[in-house]
Amino acid sequence: MPPVTDEQLVARINAGHHPAAGQAFEALYRRHRDYVLHVTTRFAHGDTHLALDAMQDTFTTLLRQFPGFTLTAKLTTYLYPVAKNATHAAARQRRRTPTNADAPLPSVPAPQAPDNPAADPTQLDHLLAPLSPEHREVVLLRFVDDMPLADIATALDLPLGTVKSRLHHALTKLREHPATKNFF
């Protein structure tokens, strides 16, 4: 039996039958939770609580689109900008309320040691140092997230040519930079 597609789950939610709609949304959440968390963690720069808050806000935003939400592209291309904006909004909210910024959420456990010892955000910053945020974003989407160029264009709301151009210039800079030129 083939797995239920995102389109079918969205249709079930739009149908609004109880409890099928809730179960369909839960299925969407379980399917895309880690992807959204991956995006929010990237933009939260290691702030676990911020990433989790933004992840929750992302799915709240998605939920508020129902009924009437239609998928015109992959759900991940819709979720990417939502997760990115939710992280930025949560970060701004933290800055406006500095007294609560360091208070841990009661339900969130202490951050654990990374499973992958090689994972090092400073290493990522070092490798991508020559790139502007726009170029860095396109490189990560294409070569880390394996997102096709057309989907990147949709997710970033950019023309496909602009995405190609950014990728082209990003690689040119990486090819010339001392930290990365040896990889080429």
Next chain:
Amino acid sequence: MNVPPPNDQPEPKLPPVLQAALRDAQPTLPEVPPTLDQAIVNDSRRYLRLKFAPRNYALKIGLPLAAAAAIAFAFVLYLVNDYAEQLSGLSPASPAAKQTPAHPHPHDLNADGTRDILDAFALAQHLKNPTQHPHLANADPNADGQTNADDVDFLAQHAVALR
């Protein structure tokens, strides 16, 4: 300013070693507390139930309202009909209505309120000695267009439940 590469230029590729290094440098995903999972799921169910509830409320409230309106309409019709009958003197409460039923059963030829063998006797007697009784003069229980002995047999057989 970004300058798009020529269209015939192939999509740029990152050296596999650098691509692997970038992937290795990705931050590890934080563990999602089960309570947060459950909170998101519960919130979504609550939201969807409320969001789609108006249609359910329309059914729950609309159906009883429609039934109540139908009952009220029937009651008004009954009152209007009863009032009209009282005006025409044919109300069940009127003595005249009791004496001469507006619509006696066609087989109750002697107009005694029951359909039995006495109706067959009454018709037989009428055939033998014709009377001006309206029920008997126009009686045609077997609906063959004639008033004769066949009608008597028809009534008798019905009275003893042979038909």
